[in-house]
Amino acid sequence: MGIQFGGDYNPEQWPEEVWAEDLELMKAARVTMVTAGIFSWARVEPRPGAWDFGWFDRVMDGLAGAGIAVCLATMTASPPPWLSRAHPRILPEDADGRRRWPGGRQHYCPSSPVYRAHAVRLVEQLAARYAGHPALALWHVGNEYGCHTRQCYCDVSAEDFRRWLRARYGGIDALNAAWSTAFWSQTYGDFDEVLPPRTAPTFPNPAQQLDYLRFGDAALRACYLAEKEVLERLTPAIPVTTNLMPQHKPVDAFAWSPYLDAMALDFYQDPYAGDDHVRAGYVFDLMRSARSGQPWMLLEQAPGAVNWRPRNGPKPPGAMRLWSWQAVAQGADAVLFFQWRQSLGGAEKFHSAMLPHGGTGTRVFREVSELGRELAAVPGIEGTRSRAAVALLADWHSWWALELDSKPSTALDHSRIALDHYRPLFEAGVACDVVPPRRELSGYRLVVAPNLYLLAVPDAERLAAYVRDGGHLLVSFFSGIVDAHDRVHPGGYPGALRELLGLRVEEFWPLDEGRSVGVGGGAYTGRADLWSEAIDLEGAEALARFTDGDLAGRPALTRHSYGRGTVWYAGTRLAPALMRALLDDVRAAAGVAPVLPGLPAGVQATVREGAGGRYVFLLNHGAEAVDVALPAPMRDALAAVDGAGAAGGAVGRVTLRPRGVAVLTDPGT
Known part of the structure; x- marks a missing residue:
């Protein structure tokens, strides 16, 4: 077809x-x-x-x-x-x-x-x-x-929400515990008292809001x-x-x-x-x-x-x-x-x-x-597939909880943080899967967790087992903080990840709008913004430290050996060049190579393969024409269609005009 x-x-x-x-x-x-x-x-x-x-x-x-x-x-x-x-x-x-x-x-x-x-x-x-x-x-x-x-917040939705809550919690005591209703005299005596999180005089219960987001999706x-x-x-x-x-x-x-x-x-x-x-x-x-x-x-x-x-x-x-x-x-x-x-x-x-x-x-x-x-x-x-050695973690429940009110900062944007971590992989030409933290991770050489503010204990244990068995993991700030009910993990930050990361976060120091902080440590020297943390080392080593501000001298970027693997932690949002340098080094340690080496800036390379053959895609997102050297001669399947020439001959180099595309196959395909 x-x-x-x-x-x-x-x-x-x-x-x-x-x-x-x-x-x-x-x-x-x-x-x-x-x-x-x-x-x-x-x-x-x-x-x-x-x-x-x-x-x-x-x-x-x-x-x-x-x-x-x-x-x-x-x-x-x-x-x-x-x-x-x-x-x-x-x-x-x-x-x-x-x-x-x-x-x-x-x-x-x-x-x-x-x-x-x-x-x-x-x-x-x-x-x-x-x-x-x-x-x-x-x-x-x-x-x-x-x-x-x-x-929807109507009475019909309210009735449906109560049915959903009964199925989720069984009894009202379990709901009260999950929602921390002892705070602000919110304890419920019956499910019929529960409403959707309609507009209230001040901050609604965050666990109630989180469950309503789950309910809305359901x-x-x-x-x-x-x-x-x-x-x-x-x-x-x-x-x-x-x-x-x-x-x-x-x-x-x-x-x-x-x-x-x-x-x-x-x-x-x-x-x-x-x-x-x-x-x-x-x-x-x-x-x-x-x-x-x-x-x-x-x-x-x-x-x-x-x-x-x-x-x-x-x-x-x-x-x-x-x-x-x-x-x-x-x-x-x-x-x-x-x-x-x-x-x-x-x-x-x-x-x-x-x-x-x-x-x-x-x-x-x-x-x-x-x-x-x-x-x-x-x-x-049709039907061919791609394989990736890197997984980037994304979780809707953490996203929902992260962007509720009453946080150290309301500037944390899940989608923006995810792209901050995805971009260096994309620009390096590295194949990447985007998966939830509950997914089996053992097949990946590297796992990147941009932000997992909400992290259930089983998922934290899965990450620890992945690293202990030889995996490489990069985690960024404000992760492992709360459980599935938006309740803080006991034992200090970062709660569910403290032992794995080999550090303790004493305090969060979100940065004011427009402010940045210096970071210094060899290749990781430059600026960071949005967020910072007061980090104490508990087995991890500091790869970079804050160079100015109230946290000057405190760790900003760490590395920790755990079992047979290694985990890195970024306690701030690194500038794009620093994030690229960090991920390049982490990739090298994990043995992750790009799809094609030496890609010009702006060129994306991917591979799909299966019963229909092996296809290498080159896409020029840049504004200038570029030459791409191929590791072996290949045939451009689109050359005859777009008038660029005959599609039968194999070539060792491809010229891509701005917004150009090449779909390459083995010469015999």
Whole structure:
């Protein structure tokens, strides 16, 4: 089959005579898959129980006739107006009790049994009708869960929250212990007294907030699973997924991954960000890692500009191609866009599409069509996988707890800290998995823990066992502090990691906004910011110390031998150059090499291999043309497609123009 290519298809926005043109142009652009029906609920059920599928039958039949597979949405992402009119309690409420009204999308309370019942009824109709349809290849449940209604605080949600708490804790005494309710006279006598963490006079209970974040994720997942149960029952041979969002705090991708037959992602890179390809790299690696290396799907991206940022610049020539190939290079087996034909009305009319307002005589359509030809030229990539010797740890529970209020600093940003640690690996050309701390780690040479503020004892023990057995671990500041209930581990900081790190943190010294502190120690000499700690050594050695400020002379960066392994600790946020120097040294100690040695700055290199062969991807994210020397002669599979020359000959060096891409294979492939 090869890499799937296409986009969201919304034929209900257009008169039926346009559909035939759509099919012809899709074939010309080499489209192989579309996602259909995401926002079609009001069209297929215009009144309660009055079904109108005839028009959608013709859409499905036309796509099948054109040889285009359908990722069929369950249409439940945006309820029709009649549903909220008849049942206003399905509408969500914010923490102040204000109702969110129809007129946009995703206007439903995830806990609403009425919404779920109507959604399931619709899915039963869809699955029964299109089971066995030749176009049906994949089910797409809902859409971007938690995008607009991240949490609901209404009375329906409160009742559901209490049910969730009873299942989690069993009795009210266990909840009181976990939530530390002896503080501020918050002790509950019965679950019926518990409310969502609505707006309070001052700081709400942090453990209550943390559990509500967990509950919110579980409530969204329950909506997905209710629909998935129907699909598995009526169409058991068709895989099921939903589209997650990048670094999306309300939805724990690791908790959802067991229930997704393929990880699927919507990712909209910002052309004005300058280095958004690094953030993309992190998110793509997380998607690939969430199901242990299984290929994933880029289910949405923009061919050009979006409509929802303050400034919506288009993707420059070549950027869409480069960033699409980056997804494939990092494990995607599908590259789809939002959307196929650009809307004439509605909130997203200025969001770009594969077929723009200007039609086929546009740069976007030409670039999209060329990408379709390129992807079709390398079908062997499908199903191949990547291997990594480095794991970077990420944990939603720690993220949720870290960014609650009442901390030494509210400037700690989980996503930013993760990228601070990921960037040096990405720029060094090192393959990296992004996994939760509960994952088996013995297969990695190096594990990096950017921040694990919340660390359960079993996970801390797993990290200690990994190092004791010969692993290499880098941990950064404010880690190992609290348990799963946001209660401080006893015995002093860093609690669960104190013995492993060989040190004690006496006090936290967060740095004021705009302030930095000097760090000195050989190659680790420079500046740091955001955070510092008063560290006492208990077996570890200091590799660098603070050189000014109140902590001058105290350790800033340490190393500790533990069992047969080694663990490093950074008690501050090192400047990018220092972080790169540290990770280069840690990698060398762990025996981790880049995919290709001597890569020019700005060039990304990845490898995918499997039954379809071995593919080396080179992507130039820089603004200048560069030459890349290859360790052995290879064939550029895209050379003939993009007009650069014949694809048959093997070369020992590749020239990449700015935003250039090369997909290299062994000469005999």
